[in-house]
Amino acid sequence: MTEGHAECFVAMGTRVELHAFGPCDPQALRLARHEVERVDDALTIHRPSPTVTLNEALSVASGAAVDDPILLAALIETRVLMRMTDGLFDATVRQGAPRGAWDLDIARGRVEAEGPLAFDFGGMGKGLALDAAAASLRAGGVQSGLLSAGESSILAIGQHPLGGPWPIGVPHPFAPGTFLAELDLVDEALSVSATVDAAAPCRQPTLRSDNGAPVTAPLTAVAVAAQGARAEGLSTALLAASPEERDRLAQRHSGRMLCFRYEGRDAITLAITGELACNV
Amino acid sequence: MSDNAFDLTRRLFLDRVVQAAALAGMAQLAPWAAASAADPIGRDRVRLGVIGTGDRGRALIQNILKTRNCAVAAICDDYAPHLDKARALLPAATPAFTDHRAMLDAGGIDAVVIATPLHVHAIQTFDALDAGLHVWCEKAMARTIADCTAMVTRSQAAGRILQIGHQRLFNxxxxxxxxxxxxxxxxxxxxxxxxxxxxxxxxxxxxxxxxxxxxxxxxxxxxxxxxxxxxxxxxxxxxxxxxxxxxxxxxxxxxxxxxxxxxxxxxxxxxxxxxxxxxxxxxxxxxxxxxxxxxxxxxxxxxxxxxxxxxxxxxxxxPRVPGLQQMRRDVAKGRRRTIPIGGATWFPELPVTTPGESLGWGEYDESMLQFEAFAEAVKTGTPAPGLLREAYHASVASLLGESAMDAxxxxxxxxxxxxxxxxx
CATH class of the missing domain: 3.30.360.10 (Dihydrodipicolinate Reductase; domain 2)
Known part of the structure; x- marks a missing residue:
C-alpha cells in the first residue's frame, strides 16, 4: 500500500492541503507548510505585511523600495504575466483607471507608478505559495504529491502514486457529479477562475485591467501551466479577456486553457488549446 | 404585487418559517415560530384599533391588511395629517378618532395596536387593558423600566394578551x-x-x-x-x-x-x-x-x-476538500480515478458587500406574521410563548444602557x- 502523508492548514485566506505519497520525511511537509506561510506573510493585504507597506508607500508617492524577496519575486512574476497576457492579468488595484501604469526596476528593487495604486496578488499569491511548497517537497525527496490552496489552485508533483498522471476533474458548478473538463497533470499546476460559484454567490469580482470594470459574464476559466503562479495569471487573464483577446491568448500560449460560458445551467466551451480530455 | 404573487410569496415565507421552526431545539428557542405559521382558527378576523397613524403606524396598517386573520376596525391619531393619510388606506367607513379613550369607549374592537411615541405606550396599554382589550405595542415597550414591568404585570392580571413588535423573532x-x-x-x-x-x-x-x-x-x-x-x-x-x-x-x-x-x-x-x-x-x-x-x-x-x-x-x-479526501481513500485502496477538484475558491478574508438571500419582502413579511400570531393569541386567549419575555428583557436592557451612559x-x-x- 502506498503510504500517504498530509499537512492541512489555513493560509492565503483558504484551506491549504499538502498531500505527499511514498517515502516522505514528516519534516518535509512541515517545511513546505512554512514556505506557504512565508508567502502568505509577504503577500497578504489583510494584516501588516511587506505588500501592505508597499501599498501604503505607493498611496502617497510615485515610487517605493521593495526589500522583501518574496514580494520582489511576486512583482517579477506579475510583470512576466502582464507581458504574456498583453496586460489582461494585472495584480494592481486602481479604482476606475487603467492599472498597468507601473514599472519594476529589479536591480534597484523599486516600483515606480503613475499615480496611486495598490497590489493585491490574490490567486497568483496562492500559486506562488504552492510553487514554493512544491520546491520544498521536491528538495525533501517527495516524488508524488498533490497540493491545493482552496479548490481553485492545484499543483501536482510527479505522477499519481499508483502510476500515470494525476486525473483531475473540474466540477460543473450547476450539475453536481459532472465535470466541466477532465485534465491529466504531471508536474503541473491547474488554476480555475470563475465569476460563478453556486456555493459562494458573493465572490469578489475579477476586474479588467484597462478600465477596472468587473467581469460580469458567467464564466469559468481553466489554465494548466508548469508553475502555479503562471497558471493563476493565465486563468485570471482568460476570465477577464474579451472574445478576441481570448482567442489571441489561446493562440499564443502553449499550455492548456479552457473557458466556459454559461447559458442558464448549461456550459458552453469558448476556447480550447492543447490536448484536453473534455467532458462538457 | 398582485394578490396571487403575494399569496405565493407568503406561502414560501411561511414554509421557511415552518422549516426553521422544525429544526432541532427550536421548540424551546422560538416556541412561537411554529404556531405563527399554522392556519388561522376559524374565519373571524380579530378587529384591531390602531392608535398612532404616523409613518410606522401606517406601515403596520398595510401589514395588517395583508393578514389572514386581522382587520383594521378603527384608527386614532391626534395629528390630523397622519390620520388623513391612514384614512386613505382604509374603507371610508372605518371609524377614526383623535383620542384613544374615545376609540376604546366606542367599542367594536378586540384589541389595540399602539404605534405612538414611546412615553405614551404604557398609559395607552393600561387604558386598553382596563377596557378589556388585548394589546399589540411597538417596541420599545415604555420609557421607564418600571412602566415596562407594569405593562407585563397588568396584562397578566387582566388576563389579556400583550405582544411587543420584534419582527426578527419571526424572520x-x-x-x-x-x-x-x-x-x-x-x-x-x-x-x-x-x-x-x-x-x-x-x-x-x-x-x-x-x-x-x-x-x-x-x-x-x-x-x-x-x-x-x-x-x-x-x-x-x-x-x-x-x-x-x-x-x-x-x-x-x-x-x-x-x-x-x-x-x-x-x-x-x-x-x-x-x-x-x-x-x-x-x-x-x-x-x-x-x-x-x-x-x-x-x-x-x-x-x-x-x-x-x-x-x-x-x-x-x-471545510475539508472532499475531492482530496476521496483521493486519499482511493490511493489507500489501490484505486485511481478522477479527482473532483477545481471549483472556484471562496475567500473568507475578503469583505462581503453583497446582501444575503432575499426573503421576499423582508420586514414586511415578518411584521405581517407578527400580527397573525397576535390574532391567534387573542382568539385563544393564550399568548405566544416566550415573545413578551424576549421583548421585555430587550426593552429593559436598552433603558439600562441609557442609564449607564448617563451615569x-x-x-x-x-x-x-x-x-x-x-x-x-
Whole structure:
C-alpha cells in the first residue's frame, strides 16, 4: 500500500492541503507548510505585511523600495504575466483607471507608478505559495504529491502514486457529479477562475485591467501551466479577456486553457488549446 | 404585487418559517415560530384599533391588511395629517378618532395596536387593558423600566394578551441562524458585535410656525424617547440575548451628542458593552452620521460567525476538500480515478458587500406574521410563548444602557423584574 502523508492548514485566506505519497520525511511537509506561510506573510493585504507597506508607500508617492524577496519575486512574476497576457492579468488595484501604469526596476528593487495604486496578488499569491511548497517537497525527496490552496489552485508533483498522471476533474458548478473538463497533470499546476460559484454567490469580482470594470459574464476559466503562479495569471487573464483577446491568448500560449460560458445551467466551451480530455 | 404573487410569496415565507421552526431545539428557542405559521382558527378576523397613524403606524396598517386573520376596525391619531393619510388606506367607513379613550369607549374592537411615541405606550396599554382589550405595542415597550414591568404585570392580571413588535423573532433567516448556532456550528459564542449606523438627522419636518417640534420629533427628546437605545438597539439586544441564551449581568457605555448639535436631547452616538454570564459580551454601537457599516449583528463563536442581516455563516476553518479526501481513500485502496477538484475558491478574508438571500419582502413579511400570531393569541386567549419575555428583557436592557451612559459607570442588571422567577 502506498503510504500517504498530509499537512492541512489555513493560509492565503483558504484551506491549504499538502498531500505527499511514498517515502516522505514528516519534516518535509512541515517545511513546505512554512514556505506557504512565508508567502502568505509577504503577500497578504489583510494584516501588516511587506505588500501592505508597499501599498501604503505607493498611496502617497510615485515610487517605493521593495526589500522583501518574496514580494520582489511576486512583482517579477506579475510583470512576466502582464507581458504574456498583453496586460489582461494585472495584480494592481486602481479604482476606475487603467492599472498597468507601473514599472519594476529589479536591480534597484523599486516600483515606480503613475499615480496611486495598490497590489493585491490574490490567486497568483496562492500559486506562488504552492510553487514554493512544491520546491520544498521536491528538495525533501517527495516524488508524488498533490497540493491545493482552496479548490481553485492545484499543483501536482510527479505522477499519481499508483502510476500515470494525476486525473483531475473540474466540477460543473450547476450539475453536481459532472465535470466541466477532465485534465491529466504531471508536474503541473491547474488554476480555475470563475465569476460563478453556486456555493459562494458573493465572490469578489475579477476586474479588467484597462478600465477596472468587473467581469460580469458567467464564466469559468481553466489554465494548466508548469508553475502555479503562471497558471493563476493565465486563468485570471482568460476570465477577464474579451472574445478576441481570448482567442489571441489561446493562440499564443502553449499550455492548456479552457473557458466556459454559461447559458442558464448549461456550459458552453469558448476556447480550447492543447490536448484536453473534455467532458462538457 | 398582485394578490396571487403575494399569496405565493407568503406561502414560501411561511414554509421557511415552518422549516426553521422544525429544526432541532427550536421548540424551546422560538416556541412561537411554529404556531405563527399554522392556519388561522376559524374565519373571524380579530378587529384591531390602531392608535398612532404616523409613518410606522401606517406601515403596520398595510401589514395588517395583508393578514389572514386581522382587520383594521378603527384608527386614532391626534395629528390630523397622519390620520388623513391612514384614512386613505382604509374603507371610508372605518371609524377614526383623535383620542384613544374615545376609540376604546366606542367599542367594536378586540384589541389595540399602539404605534405612538414611546412615553405614551404604557398609559395607552393600561387604558386598553382596563377596557378589556388585548394589546399589540411597538417596541420599545415604555420609557421607564418600571412602566415596562407594569405593562407585563397588568396584562397578566387582566388576563389579556400583550405582544411587543420584534419582527426578527419571526424572520426565517434569524430562526435558521439560531438553530444552527445552537447546533454548535459556530462553536461557543463569546461575542456579539452589533451596530446600527445611519447617516441622517432623524428629524421629521415640522410645519413652519407651529409648536409641534417635540410632538413630531419625539424621538429626539428625553421626555419621550431614549433615542438610539429604544428605537434601534432594543432590536439587536434582543438578538444578542437570544443567541447567548442569557440576559446581561451589567452594562457600561458612553453616549454623546457628537454630530447633530441641533438642540436634540438624546445621544446621536452610543457605544456600549453588555456583559453576559461567563465573560461573554455584546459590543454595541449606533450613530447617525455614517452608514457604511449599517445594521448588522456579528455573532462570533470559536468555530465560526453568523451575520444574520446579510444571511451568511462563516467557518473559522474552511471545510475539508472532499475531492482530496476521496483521493486519499482511493490511493489507500489501490484505486485511481478522477479527482473532483477545481471549483472556484471562496475567500473568507475578503469583505462581503453583497446582501444575503432575499426573503421576499423582508420586514414586511415578518411584521405581517407578527400580527397573525397576535390574532391567534387573542382568539385563544393564550399568548405566544416566550415573545413578551424576549421583548421585555430587550426593552429593559436598552433603558439600562441609557442609564449607564448617563451615569458614566457600569450598571448591574436589576432585580425585581417581571419573569424573574422564570429566569431563575
Amino acid at each position: 426565517p433567516t434569524y430562526l435558521n441562524a439560531l438553530a444552527r448556532a445552537r447546533a454548535g456550528e459556530i462553536g461557543t459564542i463569546t461575542q456579539v458585535r452589533a451596530s446600527w449606523h445611519r447617516n441622517r438627522d432623524w428629524r421629521r419636518a415640522v410645519p413652519p410656525g407651529s409648536d409641534l417640534e417635540r410632538k413630531l420629533n419625539w424621538r429626539l427628546y428625553r421626555e419621550s424617547s431614549a433615542g438610539l437605545m429604544t428605537e434601534l438597539a432594543t432590536h439587536q439586544i434582543q438578538v444578542a440575548n437570544w443567541f447567548f441564551g442569557a440576559l446581561p449581568t451589567r452594562v457600561m457605555g458612553s453616549g454623546s451628542i457628537c454630530f447633530w448639535k441641533d438642540g436634540r436631547e438624546v445621544y446621536d452616538h452610543v457605544a456600549l458593552i453588555f456583559d453576559y454570564p461567563g465573560g461573554r459580551k455584546l459590543v454595541y454601537t449606533s450613530l447617525l452620521n455614517n452608514a457604511r457599516y449599517g445594521c448588522e449583528e456579528q455573532i462570533m463563536g470559536h468555530k465560526g460567525s453568523i451575520e444574520p442581516e446579510l444571511g451568511r455563516i462563516y467557518a473559522e476553518t474552511p 458614566g459607570q457600569p450598571i448591574s442588571w436589576p432585580s425585581g423584574l417581571a419573569f424573574e422567577k422564570l429566569e431563575a
